[in-house]
Amino acid sequence: MKGRRLYLDGVSVVFDGFRALNNLALVVEPGEMRAVIGPNGAGKTTMMDVITGKTRPTAGIATFGDSDLTRMDEAAIANLGIGRKFQKPTVFDALTVFENLELALKAPRGPIACLRWILSGEGRTRVEEVMTETGLTDRAQDPAGILSHGQRQWLEIGMLMMQDPELLLVDEPVAGMTDAETEHTAALLARIAGKHSVVVVEHDLEFVRALGCRVTVLHEGSVLSEGSIDHVQNDPRVVEVYLGR
Numbered sequence: 001m002k003g004r005r006l007y008l009d010g011v012s013v014v015f016d017g018f019r020a021l022n023n024l025a026l027v028v029e030p031g032e033m034r035a036v037i038g039p040n041g042a043g044k045t046t047m048m049d050v051i052t053g054k055t056r057p058t059a060g061i062a063t064f065g066d067s068d069l070t071r072m073d074e075a076a077i078a079n080l081g082i083g084r085k086f087q088k089p090t091v092f093d094a095l096t097v098f099e100n101l102e103l104a105l106k107a108p109r110g111p112i113a114c115l116r117w118i119l120s121g122e123g124r125t126r127v128e129e130v131m132t133e134t135g136l137t138d139r140a141q142d143p144a145g146i147l148s149h150g151q152r153q154w155l156e157i158g159m160l161m162m163q164d165p166e167l168l169l170v171d172e173p174v175a176g177m178t179d180a181e182t183e184h185t186a187a188l189l190a191r192i193a194g195k196h197s198v199v200v201v202e203h204d205l206e207f208v209r210a211l212g213c214r215v216t217v218l219h220e221g222s223v224l225s226e227g228s229i230d231h232v233q234n235d236p237r238v239v240e241v242y243l244g245r
């Protein structure tokens with residue numbers, strides 16, 4: 001697939017002498033899904049913060065295609081096509097599912113193009129597509145405030161998809177979900193990958209297994225192990241610092 005590669009190399013972030021990231025390397029190919037796991041404090045959030053421009057690395061390279069992420073602010077990186085979903089949903093409770101998605105829509109620039117686009121119904125079509133992809137079609141006219149925890153998370157993923165980012169960063173999407181919701185989320189993210197690159201930070205290893213993707217294990221700000229879920233789960237270093245505890 002055509003598209004841009006996310007490339008981090010030698011990335012370090014030092015806070016008051018503490019190394020939150022230490023010579024971190026990560027490459028995510030266009031359309032790839034990658035799970036990132038690791039114990040608390042391993043640097044997962046800091047890594048996402050570097051990719052989205054929230055935190056500047058102290059050293060190292062972070063690029064998306066030809067763009068140098070270390071020289072761009074958060075808004076410029078979002079415009080580049082990198083979207084992030086935080087753990088806590090930020091949907092509007094009083095608005096319906098449809099309206100929330102409509103609000104998140106990335107309309108074409110310029111008043112004429114925008115008007116033509118609204119009149120052509122392209123926006124509505126896109127909202128309907130995303131509702132189908134996230135499994136929220138039946139809830140279209142319900143206020144977001146009455147959705148289940150899982151449905152709210154899918155709505156938020158849907159709102160991110162309305163922006164059509166090339167790379168989606170998803171932080172602990174299944175925390176607090178039921179088993180059925182967790183399965184639905186794995187299937188949803190697997191559908192999104194391919195068309196988009198996806199980086200998922202998650203603690204739930206059964207969920208990571210269901211994603212069926214390459215896994216990166218972080219520890220003390222560096223990559224401890226990388227490969228299939230079976231590979232990392234059987235890596236003695238991973239067992240020692242993470243799984244064995």
Ligand SMILES: Nc1ncnc2c1ncn2[C@@H]1O[C@H](COP(=O)(O)OP(=O)(O)OP(=O)(O)O)[C@@H](O)[C@H]1O
Pocket residue numbers: 015016018019020038039040041042043044045046047
């Ligand atoms: N702004 C900051 N100032 C100082 N230290 C920080 C800052 N942000 C993070 N840290 C420290 O850096 C380390 C890495 O934190 P980070 O949040 O990236 O880990 P994590 O892998 O996301 O952990 P968790 O699974 O608990 O979310 C932690 O020890 C944290 O206390």
